[in-house]
Amino acid sequence: MITSAKNEKIKALRKLHKKKERTETGTFLVEGNHLVEEAWKSNWTIMEVIAQEGVELPKWCEEIQVIFVTEQVFQHVSQTKSPQGIAAVVKIKQAMVDLDNHLLLIDAIQDPGNLGTMIRTADAAGFGGIILGSGTVDLYNDKVVRSTQGSLFHIPIKAAPLDTEIKQLKHNGYTIWATALQNAHNFSETNRNSKVALILGNEGAGVQQVLQEKADNVVKIPIYGEAESLNVSIAAGILMYYIKG
Incomplete structure (x- = not known):
């Protein structure tokens, strides 16, 4: 359980708020139940899940590294007004567009x-x-x-x-x-x-x-x-x- 916003892991997560860091690490932050679930269902690579203490996680999270944090620390990482207590670091995927479609x-x-x-x-x-x-x-x-x-x-x-x-x-x-x-x-x-x-x-x-x-x-x-x-x-x-x- 991470209890301090000054923790190095939390500092690294906050850096992903900036494009430069996302580009350098090849990762980005996804927040909220629906978006995290969609990333997983769509077979994008989830590097780790960040979960607020007391939040119920989906079963598939058992296969992935989960970092637990206090509510205060999660709000420090979050970019939404009413955080749902779950976020994920997702690997940027290189896309191939379909040249047989619009x-x-x-x-x-x-x-x-x-x-x-x-x-x-x-x-x-x-x-x-x-x-x-x-x-x-x-x-x-x-x-x-x-x-x-x-x-x-x-x-x-x-x-x-x-x-x-x-x-x-x-x-x-x-x-x-x-x-x-x-x-x-x-x-x-x-x-x-x-x-x-x-x-x-x-x-x-x-x-x-x-x-x-x-x-x-x-x-x-x-x-x-x-x-x-x-x-x-x-x-x-x-x-x-x-x-x-």
Whole structure:
């Protein structure tokens, strides 16, 4: 039982709150019953479980190293307002996206909630994978992980430069769709192919012009009211379900 927040193990766990440490160790923190369970069910490697004293653990934890801590120490490790008393250190997995299915390409999305929601929606829509371009918020940021609601563990996601990925995807028979507000066709008037890679862009700037120019189709969702635009994760949901058709 670890009773002090100054314990070296606790200090190491807190360092995983930062991207630099996650990258160096190849691990990240997952918190809460549902997310820890999803990581285990999806066969991601759980290095260790951190459990608050008195919390009932699932049976599979018997196979894994468990570190028990006091409530005060767990709150020191936790990044949530109401911790459930269970967390896990999970090994980052190198993903291979499915090149026989639709793909979502993310161009510099910076809001963790937006990215997490887009990942969850891509999983629900049956997309084959997600590619994160430069400038995108870290996939293993705790707010991203939480807002995926476990979909992070179900759909392949990799980080790569989008310009080179688009070139390779075209070579593999993909039609590239980019979103824009100007000089774009209504999405519902655009033919759907069996292999579409959909690019969605930064909340403020949208998809970079250089990527729009590489796209086969530039599409928009019509705005019927007074709003200037849709939230990017909502737009992603509409377009992914249309493409999946």
